[in-house]
Amino acid sequence: MIEPVFKFGLMDDAKAIRQEVFVTEQGYRNEFDENEDRCWNLVLYLDGTPIATGRLLEVDPETFQIGRLAVRAPFRHQKVGSYTVKFLITKARSLGARKVILGAQMDKVPFYQGLGFRPFPEGEVYFDEGHPHIMMFKVIVTKNRPHRIVY
Numbered sequence: 079m080i081e082p083v084f085k086f087g088l089m090d091d092a093k094a095i096r097q098e099v100f101v102t103e104q105g106y107r108n109e110f111d112e113n114e115d116r117c118w119n120l121v122l123y124l125d126g127t128p129i130a131t132g133r134l135l136e137v138d139p140e141t142f143q144i145g146r147l148a149v150r151a152p153f154r155h156q157k158v159g160s161y162t163v164k165f166l167i168t169k170a171r172s173l174g175a176r177k178v179i180l181g182a183q184m185d186k187v188p189f190y191q192g193l194g195f196r197p198f199p200e201g202e203v204y205f206d207e208g209h210p211h212i213m214m215f216k217v218i219v220t221k222n223r224p225h226r227i228v229y
Contacts, residue, residue, distance in 0.1 A: 080158075081123045082165045088114040091121045091128035092146075099148035106207050109146075117145075118173075120165055122158065129153040130162045134170055137179065142170040144180040163193050167218055176219040184210040 083089075093110070100106040117133040132147040144166050149158045170178050182190050184203065195214040203210050 079125065080129075080161060082161075083121050083123065084169055085119055087117070087119065089119050089121055089131075091123075092119045092131040092133070095121070095128060095131045095148050095150055096146055098150060100146075103151070104209070106209075108207065118169060120162065120169070122162055122165070124153070130158050132162050132166050134166055134173070134178075136173070139174055140176040142173065142175045142178050144170075144178055147180075159189065160193060163190075167216070171218050177215055177217050179213060179215045181206070181211045182214050184212060187212060187214070190214050 088110075096109055100109045113135050117135045119133045120131060121128050122130040128150075130147075130149040130153065133145050135143045135145060137143050144163065147159065147162055147166075149162065167178055180190065180195065181204075182195070187197070191214075193216070195216045198213045198215060201212065203212055205211070
């Protein structure tokens, strides 16, 4: 059974997964940044084993950025990445988000499109440590929030 665990700030298991995927596998050198203590981190566990991670950074009260999404190699191509994104979106919505954004590695764009994300209209490609990325977004709350009646 998959268990999602959220914590504000960087968790040891999230750090280990990101080290394995981004640093060891993909060659990033500057994986950890000044935002670590300002993010909600998620780790997915399968029968107690940490298998995936991602984080949420508040951009403004209605927009959160999904980042550092990583799935350990033995668990890829089994919908774990999709579950991770969906848990992050649900958490963002619970925190008041109406939209989520992310910087997608170019080869992952079809994955995110399958989850309802679209590239920003500018569509500019940028490079993060030599890896091409594009900014994408998804509107997650389409109805107006109900107004609170104050008596």
